Amino acid sequence: MNSEIRVLEPKALWNKFADLNAVPRASKKEEEVIVFMKDFGTSLGLETVVDEVGNVIIRKPATPGMEDRKPIVMQSHLDMVHQKNNDTVFDFATQGIEMYVDGDWVRAKGTTLGADNGLGVATIMAILESDSIVHPELEALFTIDEETGMTGAQGLKGGLLKGEILLNLDTEEDDEIGVGCAGGVDVTATRSYAEEETPEFKIGYKITVKGLQGGHSGMDIHKGLGNANKILNRILFDGFENFGLRISEIDGGSLRNAIPRESKAIVAIDAIHKEAFELEIAQVSEVIKEELKTMEPGLNIVLEAIDTPEKIMDLGVQEGFTRALYAAVNGVYRMSADIPDLVETSNNIARVELKDGQIKVACLTRSSVDSSKWDLANTLRATFELTGCEVEFSGDYPGWTPNMESSILKVLDETYEKLNGVKAHVAACHAGLECGILGSNYPDMEMISFGPTIKGAHSPDERASISSTQKYWNFVLEILKSIPVK
Structure with a gap:
């Protein structure tokens, strides 16, 4: 069933999403996906660290010519919400998500899809694996337990990350640039x-x-x-x-x-x-x-x-x-x-x-x-x-207080308009993103959030737009090329 997902464009992203969705990853039960991500990083020969609470950090040097750019952190959470229809027979502890294509949407068969935040995770994996995507010095941060307490973000100690800019890939409208969020x-x-x-x-x-x-x-x-x-x-x-x-x-x-x-x-x-x-x-x-x-x-x-x-x-x-x-x-x-x-x-x-x-x-x-x-x-x-x-x-x-003067907001704002011919919607959201928590230990790090269009998150009607994911992927690649110099 997931074979039709693997031929979608961009193939690098959708293939990593299919790989990830084969691994059980409920909040507070991320043992298998932590091992999966650690093995992924080491298989690429990249420095891979699992911190004391289970967050996974994978570091990749800048590509040639990008060494003078500010180092960045790309961040998404590993866990997903497990919900299914009452008449769906499915064991989240042992089964991979069963996906299918429905027009412009990727859906799951009677369960949540895990696009929140699996598409963000898959994006970062594709970039880590690529030998052709241009990017500055990169730290991939995969947090745990975002959906039921944000304990991964809360447990991340200061000093582990060296990046100056954090790209959070957990927003669910492709025309939106997130600059703030609610606490809870x-x-x-x-x-x-x-x-x-x-x-x-x-x-x-x-x-x-x-x-x-x-x-x-x-x-x-x-x-x-x-x-x-x-x-x-x-x-x-x-x-x-x-x-x-x-x-x-x-x-x-x-x-x-x-x-x-x-x-x-x-x-x-x-x-x-x-x-x-x-x-x-x-x-x-x-x-x-x-x-x-x-x-x-x-x-x-x-x-x-x-x-x-x-x-x-x-x-x-x-x-x-x-x-x-x-x-x-x-x-x-x-x-x-x-x-x-x-x-x-x-x-x-x-x-x-x-x-x-x-x-x-x-x-x-x-x-x-x-x-x-x-x-x-x-x-x-x-x-x-x-x-x-x-x-x-x-x-x-805590919530995440908007910084409307950040250099990375300017990059995303200009890049989106260049690619799409219209301005993006710059906004705070009512969801709980991890940026506010991460900012408590990294107060000088600039943060921004964006992502592809996902509808029905946290429900069995969750679905990800195929055309939007392509649009988002192009946006990501241009952003990586445009990170400011140190």
Whole structure:
């Protein structure tokens, strides 16, 4: 299936992408891809270092005539988001990504594609392997665990890199030059609760919300996409208000940086309400689907009769929890007052787990303004603490402040216009790039971000544009020729 990928242009890049996608590389499980990248560097006879946290650094001297240019770092992350459709049978731990061509797009069969950030990694690999591409002294930096904590970037020590300019290849629109990004913090609410024996004369149901698009919890948070956890909670709240619905289990969402596509609950109601409850759920479902029909045409809410669950959660805790989840901020909290159309602060209610007397709600709060990030984090903390939860903040990372006067921005701006006849869009983004973290240990390094067009990142609809990748590749080659002198 991946053979059709290997004949795409530029072949050097797509072949490296196919090689990379044969290697399992989930966040926090990068052992195989670290070995893969280390072996790649040593096979080329290049200096290759694996630091103490698992980042891989490969160094290549300048090509003849480029020795007087500023040394550069080309950086991408090795890990990818693992998401699959509910009906896709696939083992990310053992299988390589199955790719195919669909018009101008490369897609994966029922899973995430790994173009985020695999196309960046493959670009750097192709340059390292080439004996004809012109470039200055080069350090390739392949970080780990970008998607679930950025611990690779956080663990990279100062002094390891000698480059003066960093090219981050993790932007997902080919006409965009990234000069800044949001920081973030994980907000996690937990509590225990007493379980009760389910009373007699109750019947069981499973409620499933599925068919949503999902997407990147930074880049897509402003689009009005459905959040399966919030939709399910709305249904549970309605069911309790009208029929005394009792909750046994909830399992919703997956990764913090992915907008939840699916969520399900096991519940119980009095048997006497069976017909009225089923009618009510059908009506509420249609209302929600009508609200979201433009952005979420595939939304499906399924009510299925099952065996009555043996246990249900304490009534008082259930009331407080469903109200807290209803009140918790999800989506855009504040737009930037300084940069047009930029989301400043947002939250993604990413994961909800309720079972066996334990509740856990995992959120990712992002902002390009640190004070606003903590304002929203504390808003969420207060919301969940009101219902007896303990709230923990973790994984805090800084944003990346734009430098509109940098020499590398001027190079990219002029090069893009020369190649394409129009100006690129210079912008900050709401995603969490590693530049802000790397800059804390390398404050004098100029940084810039760009990449090919990728749609649907962090979801099984992830796809990479073939024509855009060719355009981007030409851009990369011209940039390497145009790095300023020392």
